[in-house]
Amino acid sequence: MTNLVSTRRSPLVFVIWGYIIWSLVPVVIAVIYSFNDGRSRSVWQGFSLRWWFTDPYASIFRNDETRNAISNSLVLALATLLVVTPLGIALAIGSQRIRGRGANYVQGLTSTPLITPEIVVGAALLLTFTRLFTAVPLGFFAQLLGNVTFSLASVVVIVRARLVSIGASFEEAARDLGASRWQALRFVLLPMLWPSVMASLVVVFATVIDDFVITSFLSAGVSSETVPLRIYSSVRGGATPALNALATLLVLTSFTVLIIGLFGLSTWRKRHGERGGLRAALADVTQIEG
Amino acid sequence: MKNSPRLWAGFAIPGTVWLIVLFAIPFYAVACVAFGTIDPIFRDAVPQWSPLSWDFAQARQIFTSLTTGPLRGVAMRTVLYVVCAMSLCFVIGFPIAFFLARHAGKRKLLLLTLIIVPFWVNYLMRMLAWVNLLSVDGLFTRFMRNFGVNYNWLDGSPITVILGLVYGYIPFLILPLYATLERLDWRLIDAARDLGANSRQAFRLVTLPMSKAGLVAAGILIALPMFGDYYTNDLLSRSPSTEMIGNQIDFFLNASTEPQKGALLVLALSLFLLLFMSFYLRSTRQQSRQVTR
Numbered sequence: 001m002t003n004l005v006s007t008r009r010s011p012l013v014f015v016i017w018g019y020i021i022w023s024l025v026p027v028v029i030a031v032i033y034s035f036n037d038g039r040s041r042s043v044w045q046g047f048s049l050r051w052w053f054t055d056p057y058a059s060i061f062r063n064d065e066t067r068n069a070i071s072n073s074l075v076l077a078l079a080t081l082l083v084v085t086p087l088g089i090a091l092a093i094g095s096q097r098i099r100g101r102g103a104n105y106v107q108g109l110t111s112t113p114l115i116t117p118e119i120v121v122g123a124a125l126l127l128t129f130t131r132l133f134t135a136v137p138l139g140f141f142a143q144l145l146g147n148v149t150f151s152l153a154s155v156v157v158i159v160r161a162r163l164v165s166i167g168a169s170f171e172e173a174a175r176d177l178g179a180s181r182w183q184a185l186r187f188v189l190l191p192m193l194w195p196s197v198m199a200s201l202v203v204v205f206a207t208v209i210d211d212f213v214i215t216s217f218l219s220a221g222v223s224s225e226t227v228p229l230r231i232y233s234s235v236r237g238g239a240t241p242a243l244n245a246l247a248t249l250l251v252l253t254s255f256t257v258l259i260i261g262l263f264g265l266s267t268w269r270k271r272h273g274e275r276g277g278l279r280a281a282l283a284d285v286t287q288i289e290g
Numbered sequence: 291m292k293n294s295p296r297l298w299a300g301f302a303i304p305g306t307v308w309l310i311v312l313f314a315i316p317f318y319a320v321a322c323v324a325f326g327t328i329d330p331i332f333r334d335a336v337p338q339w340s341p342l343s344w345d346f347a348q349a350r351q352i353f354t355s356l357t358t359g360p361l362r363g364v365a366m367r368t369v370l371y372v373v374c375a376m377s378l379c380f381v382i383g384f385p386i387a388f389f390l391a392r393h394a395g396k397r398k399l400l401l402l403t404l405i406i407v408p409f410w411v412n413y414l415m416r417m418l419a420w421v422n423l424l425s426v427d428g429l430f431t432r433f434m435r436n437f438g439v440n441y442n443w444l445d446g447s448p449i450t451v452i453l454g455l456v457y458g459y460i461p462f463l464i465l466p467l468y469a470t471l472e473r474l475d476w477r478l479i480d481a482a483r484d485l486g487a488n489s490r491q492a493f494r495l496v497t498l499p500m501s502k503a504g505l506v507a508a509g510i511l512i513a514l515p516m517f518g519d520y521y522t523n524d525l526l527s528r529s530p531s532t533e534m535i536g537n538q539i540d541f542f543l544n545a546s547t548e549p550q551k552g553a554l555l556v557l558a559l560s561l562f563l564l565l566f567m568s569f570y571l572r573s574t575r576q577q578s579r580q581v582t583r
Contacts, residue, residue, distance in 0.1 A: 012389040016401060019386055023408045023461070026419035029429065033422060042428040087305050094302025098295060106302055108571070109309045115511070115567055116560075117518025119536050123543055123556045124316035131337050132319045149312040152305060181294055210412045212521060217544070231414045235421055235525050236444075244422070247415040254410050279399060286406060286465065 027251075034244035041241050051242040060245045065222065066230065070249070073226040076140065076215070077208040080147045084204055087148070088155025089197065093189075095156065096163050114153040121150055122217030129218065139220035146214040151207050155200040158284070162196035195265055195274075199284040202261035206254040261285060317560070324553035325349060335550035352554040361538065368534040371448070372516045375455035376509060379463045382456070384505075387467035392476065402468075408461040416458060417525045424450065424526075446529025454526040455519065459512040466511055470504025503573050510570045514563055535559055 030041075034052065038045030053059055060066045095106045113121065125146045129136045136142050170192065174184040212228040219229060227250050234243050265281035274280070322337040325344035329336050338344055355361040386405070394401050408416065423430040424443035431443060443450050474497070482492040520536030535555060542552030 010389070010393060012385050012393065015382075015385050016389050019382060020401075020404045023457070024404070026423055027408075027411055027416060030415065030419035030422055040427070041422045042425055087308060090301045091305025094298050094300070094305070097298035098302055102299075106306050109306060109314065111571060111574075112567070113309070113313055115514055115570055117515050117563065119518040119520060119539055120556055120560050120563075121313070121316075123539060123552065124320050125312065126543060127323050127337075127549065127553060128312075128316040128319045131323060131335075132315070145312055149309065152309065156305070181297060206410060210414075212414060228412065228414055231418065232521065232525070235414070235418050236528060243418065247412065247418050250412050251410075251415055254412070258410055282403070282406070286409070 030244050031248045031251075034241050034248045036241045036244075039240050041239065041244060051240060051245040055242075058240060058242050060242055060249060063242070065225070066242070066246060068222070069225050069227045069230040069246075072140070072224060073209055073228075073250075076143055076147065076226060077205050079144050080151065080208045081201060081204055083144070084148045084151050084155055085197065085201065088152050088200060089159050089193065091152065092156045092159035092163060093185075096160050110153055110156050112153075113150055114157065118150065118211075118213035119217075122146065122214040125149070125214070126217045137220065138218055139224040142218040142220075143215050143224060143226075146218045147208045147211060150211070150214055151204045154203055154207065158200045158203065159193060159196045162193055166192050195268055195281075195284055198261055198264055198268070202257055202285055205257050209250065209253060258285070320553050320556050320560075323550055324557045326550065328550060333547055335548070335553070348550055349554055349557075352551060352558065356558060364533055364535055364538055367532070368517065368536075371452055371455065371532075371534060372513060374452045375459070375516060376513055378452070378456045379460045379512060380505075380509070383460050383463045383467055387464050387471055390464075390468050391471035391474070405461070405464060405468075409465070413458055414521075414525070417454060417522060420454065420457065421525060444526060444528075446527050446531045448532055450526050451523055451532045454522045455516055458519075458522055459516055462515075463508055463512045466508035467505065470501050470508065473504075474500055503576075507570055507573050510566045514566060514570075517563055518559065 033041050033044070035047050035049065036043075036045055037048040037050065048054070049059075051059055053061055056062055060070075091110060095103065095110055098106065125142070126138075129138060129142050129145075136145065166189070170188050171184040174188045175181065179187070210228060211226075212232060215226050216229050216232070219225060227246060231243060231247050231250070262278060262281045262285065265284055266276075266278045269276055269280060276283070319337065321344075322339050323335050325341075325346060325348075326338040327336050327345055328334070328348075352361070356365050390398065390401060390405070421444065422428055425431065426442075431441075434441065441447070478500070479492050479496050482496045483489070487495065518536050518539075520534065520540045523532055523534055523537055524540075536559075539552050539555045539559070542548055542555065546552075
């Protein structure tokens with residue numbers, strides 16, 4: 001073919017590695033400084049675990065407010081998953097199969113939240129909960145409703161992609177063999193949707209646990225403070241490396257969930273004879289073909 | 291499959307109702323607050339639920355303020371910062387996505403994984419990392435001092451804010467760009483080369499026109515959240531001299547007694563972004579139609 005393919009030593013190699021270093025090294029440094037022995041987040045004073053475990057007041061696992069924020073974050077993420085997963089799967093199936101003018105409206109309505117800036121959603125929900133649906137108090141419940149609304153679209157996108165790739169033939173075969181419409185759905189389609197369900201669990205968990213804007217607009221002070229809110233309010237103050245430790249914990253949590261999800265996905269694929277392994281699992285989660 | 295419309299409608303109803311109640315109606319609520327009145331005693335915004343009694347005096351005032359008055363600076367700055375950050379994102383991101391799609395070879399999975407990592411690192415963590423490096427005794431500040439650069443990075447520096455936006459949003463550009471370029475039929479580009487085009491001509495006349503729709507969509511995908519960003523500014527600058535429209539919205543809704551102004555700014559921002567959003571939705575719908583065909 002042409003010589004384009006063989007330009008291995010193209011200057012782009014440096015650009016790409018430069019980018020990777022630029023994008024990751026600052027974060028790695030921030031992680032390292034969470035183990036700083038001193039109170040500074042920028043001058044190294046020796047290694048210690050004081051900001052993680054040992055300091056009785058300031059370490060993240062012993063400080064009451066930080067522990068409260070950690071448990072708030074986990075509860076919010078899990079509660080959102082419980083609500084948004086069934087809602088999103090049903091909406092994905094329904095919106096893919098209804099026809100007519102209603103279908104266009106439903107599809108428009110499901111894809112718009114995905115590209116609406118979070119500040120707009122957060123502001124709109126804040127005004128709604130304080131002036132229209134005043135039965136919903138700000139705090140955990142409002143944050144739950146907000147996060148479900150914002151992440152519903154991503155579940156629908158992930159599940160719908162899987163529905164498209166499955167096609168209708170499996171269900172039709174089940175129907176021909178005497179299954180009722182419901183049985184075909186329950187015993188044929190749903191089990192095949194499993195990888196997309198797992199992928200959306202991972203994506204939604206990571207979105208909610210990291211969410212700052214909506215959760216902050218709908219919070220009601222300390223009782224509903226999550227980890228991102230706590231980080232945000234102390235970044236520019238004279239915070240100790242405990243802040244770095246807390247942020248590191250957040251990153252570790254999402255990566256743990258991501259890695260568990262990726263392995264679960266590739267195991268599922270292997271067991272069910274689908275090709276692709278880890279690469280396909282990565283594509284499931286990022287919605288981008290590798 | 292298609293002969294059971296009621297069943298499928300039943301599946302779509304709960305989610306649709308959810309989105310109507312918690313996504314569509316809230317927008318209406320914003321309008322009702324924005325065009326509502328102000329309580330004469332408590333000075334609080336009183337929403338007007340009927341469009342017939344909407345009052346546009348405040349809206350006119352905010353519009354004048356955004357175009358010629360005190361908010362003009364904020365509006366212009368928002369556009370300027372987003373345009374600068376977007377251009378930098380493309381200048382850095384396009385070659386990377388291009389390389390990944392075209393030349394990565396055996397290393398592709400490794401590089402792709404490393405590039406996806408920031409995607410999964412919390413945005414606040416990534417900003418926090420730079421706050422540490424750029425603070426007065428931070429590593430980067432100290433490093434730059436060796437070259438005689440003594441700059442106060444975190445105190446209202448537009449450079450820091452723009453670079454912060456680039457740093458924050460570029461992962462969200464590179465992946466969709468890569469996906470677009472990956473889908474291209476590279477044989478056509480090879481054909482152009484074989485027919486005598488040099489690499490620059492092949493790029494300008496074949497690669498670019500073929501990937502244009504994807505490039506625009508990817509750009510919009512990061513422009514939208516950037517226009518609504520206030521936290522990057524808050525974390526890296528905290529100065530009125532770098533405020534963007536998002537900071538004003540955050541201020542009016544969360545820290546002032548004038549939520550009506552906040553509602554009006556949300557409305558103004560949404561209307562401005564609606565242009566980009568509808569363009570994006572139309573182009574992705576066209577793409578998915580091409581795929582299903």
